[in-house]
Amino acid sequence: MARANRRLSRRARYSAYVDGPDPLAPPVDLSEALEAIGQDVMAGSSAESAMREFLRRGGRDQTGLDELARRVAERRRELTNRHHLxxxxxxxxxxxxxxxxxxxxxxxxxxxxxxxxxxxxxxxxxxxxxxxxxxxxxxxxxxxxxxxxxxxxxxxxxxxxxxxxxxxxxxxxxxxxxxxxxxxxxxxxxxxxxxxxxxxxxxxxxxxxxxxxxxxxxxxxxxxxxxxxxxxxxxxxxxxxxxxxxxxxxxxxxxxxxxxxxxxxxxxxxxxxxxxxxxxxxxxxxxxxxxxxxxxMDGENGLGLGDGTGVFQDLADLDALADQLAQSYQGSELDDLDLDKLARQLGADAVVDARTLQRLERDLRSTGALRRDSDGRLALTPKAMRQLGKEILRAVAETMSGRQGGHEVRRSGAAGELSGATREWAFGDTEPWDVTRTVTNALTRRAAAGGGVGPAVSIEIGDVEVQETEARTQACVALLVDTSFSMAMEGRWVPMKRTTLALHTLVTSRFRGDDLQLIGFGRSAAVMPVEELVGLDAKWEKGTNLHHALLLANRHFRKHPNAQPVLMIVTDGEPTSHLEPDGQVYFDYPPDPMTIAISVRELDASARLGARTTFFRLGDDPGLARFVDGMARRVGGTVVAPEVDDLSAAVIGSYLDSRRNGALGAWTADDWLR
Structure with missing residues (x-):
């Protein structure tokens, strides 16, 4: 038997794997791609074009299609400039x-x-x-x-x-x-x-x-x-x-x-x-x-008929590669890229880069990051939105911690009722274990490793889950974001969307008991799911209908009478439109006194419902400053005038401050990022 094994080992041969994707290749990191795609989607691009753009640009450590195309063009110039016929x-x-x-x-x-x-x-x-x-x-x-x-x-x-x-x-x-x-x-x-x-x-x-x-x-x-x-x-x-x-x-x-x-x-x-x-x-x-x-062909190296024909075949290959790398034809995918031609013209390193891009595109399409919507267009999935939101939230947390001279602070023995949610244990946690989830994790891990069921259960650190506690009262939150064209024109469109996604991610992941409603207001207002708001295109539409947005926010507050209302308004302009009794939109600029009056009246209604109100004023318009200052004084609210890049941190900080009054303990950026 030993001799037979030695004979078999002597006959073994090893070579490069050529039958499809390399099964031993390391997984592609999608986080950078999803963040870049999300940024472009928030700026108004479709998910399809945003993905194409990332594949063209490449990442921090990944060569993109544009670089490969540049090398193809350089190789072509080299051939035509070197030879004559x-x-x-x-x-x-x-x-x-x-x-x-x-x-x-x-x-x-x-x-x-x-x-x-x-x-x-x-x-x-x-x-x-x-x-x-x-x-x-x-x-x-x-x-x-x-x-x-x-x-x-x-x-x-x-x-x-x-x-x-x-x-x-x-x-x-x-x-x-x-x-x-x-x-x-x-x-x-x-x-x-x-x-x-x-x-x-x-x-x-x-x-x-x-x-x-x-x-x-x-x-x-x-x-x-x-x-x-x-x-x-x-x-x-x-x-x-x-x-x-x-x-x-x-x-x-x-x-x-x-x-x-x-x-x-x-x-x-x-x-x-x-x-x-x-x-x-x-x-x-x-x-x-x-x-x-x-x-x-006007170079110095003379070509014979046979060699010249080979050069012209190379030029044809390079032209075909340029078309494939451009990805400009209908239904184009990176799997269409001819890797044999790429290897002949640019070498093995270019093939490695191309294969990585192919896997990246394939994984983006197949791992739940992108999906086709009802119109057949590619769109970010909720899973991708959550991952993008976490990345934005992490950046916001680092910003806030840095400004506070932040350090790792955890709640020690946080009092309060159990929230019903669990999470993986992390160093410093003192919350009670969820024994059922912990034991189940240990058994599942052992079964996956091929172990049988025995009388003893071996628990590892990664198996442990702890119970989350509610160290706060419930909040009913309305985030009103200005979607008028001036927001896009002044470069505030993407920061507004990042802010929306960050707050949505924070509430749905760390404050699940709170109820968040997102309201966009331009000429009129509408309640929007986060996916719709993040993918919203800027439109040339006159009007800032704060009155309609406040109507929707107050309706949201009235549906949750036992929760603490939190009202946050992000805007860069005074109210210039309102809803008439018949439901029609009235617009006038400069703002009509009636528009101002009924907007103030609806804000008073929010105050009577107990809403803690914060205005986030964008820009230096004196009229807007006078308006929001007066509105905030009227209802005992606050005004924040952040730089546009600091908008997310300002909104998140305001939300946490609003909740802190009803919390059993203080929350820091480190707490809700865990």
């Missing part, structure tokens, strides 16, 4: 010059040669055309005296044949180095069979057997090993289209020279005829390829 013509000219020079040396050395013949040969060499194609054509019938010169001249025809084939079949140029007549005959046979297969496919008469027979005879020319004729077509058409784009990018003179030279490839026009026939088939079968594009 007459490499093959230059190589032919160099071979031609070497052949002529060797022949001149031979003529000078040959003392037995007739002087008339020598003079005629030298005159023919002296008067060769400047065009390489014309010179090669003229020298086809020249009686070479130098064996070296003849070999150099024959290399021109061999080079042309290999370059033309390398344009259509990648890597064949090296394979055909020093090819003999047998090799050339095998190539001609492959091209005949290939054109027959393509022609049959174009007529719809090809069969799987015909393709299999073709690959059995000529598979060595296709190292990518296509599995069917469609894959063969894709590979051939992409390279042929790149060759055509390279030709389109040449000057008219370069094209003319190459056309004249091409007929002499391998010493006959047969190769060019077969390739022209193949190109016709490919154009017909793959019209969607880019056969008409061109590039400006």
């Amino acid at each position: 007459d490499g093959t013509l230059q190589e032919i000219k160099e071979l031609l010059d070497r052949a002529v020079l060797a022949e001149r040396k031979q003529l000078a050395r040959d003392v037995q040669m007739d002087e008339g013949d020598r003079a005629l040969a030298q005159m023919q060499l002296d008067n060769l055309p400047a065009s390489p194609a014309a010179a090669v054509s003229e020298l086809n019938q020249y009686p070479w005296r130098s064996d070296e010169a003849r070999r150099e001249f024959e290399k021109i025809k061999d080079l042309l044949g290999r370059e033309l084939l390398d344009q259509r079949f990648a890597g064949i140029k090296q394979a055909l180095h020093d090819a003999d007549d047998t090799d050339r005959a095998a190539l001609q046979e492959m091209l005949r069979d290939l054109n027959a297969l393509l022609d049959a496919h174009r007529r719809g008469e090809d069969t799987d057997q015909q393709f299999d027979d073709f690959m059995a005879r000529h598979g060595e020319y296709f190292p990518e090993q296509p599995r069917n004729v469609e894959e063969l077509l894709d590979s051939l058409a992409q390279r042929a289209a790149a060759a055509q784009r390279m030709r389109n990018s040449m000057t008219a003179e370069q094209r003319r020279e190459l056309d004249e030279l091409a007929s002499q490839a391998f010493g006959s026009p047969d190769l060019m005829d077969a390739l022209a026939q193949m190109d016709d088939h490919l154009r017909s079968l793959r019209p969607g390829e880019d056969w008409s594009g061109s590039e400006r």
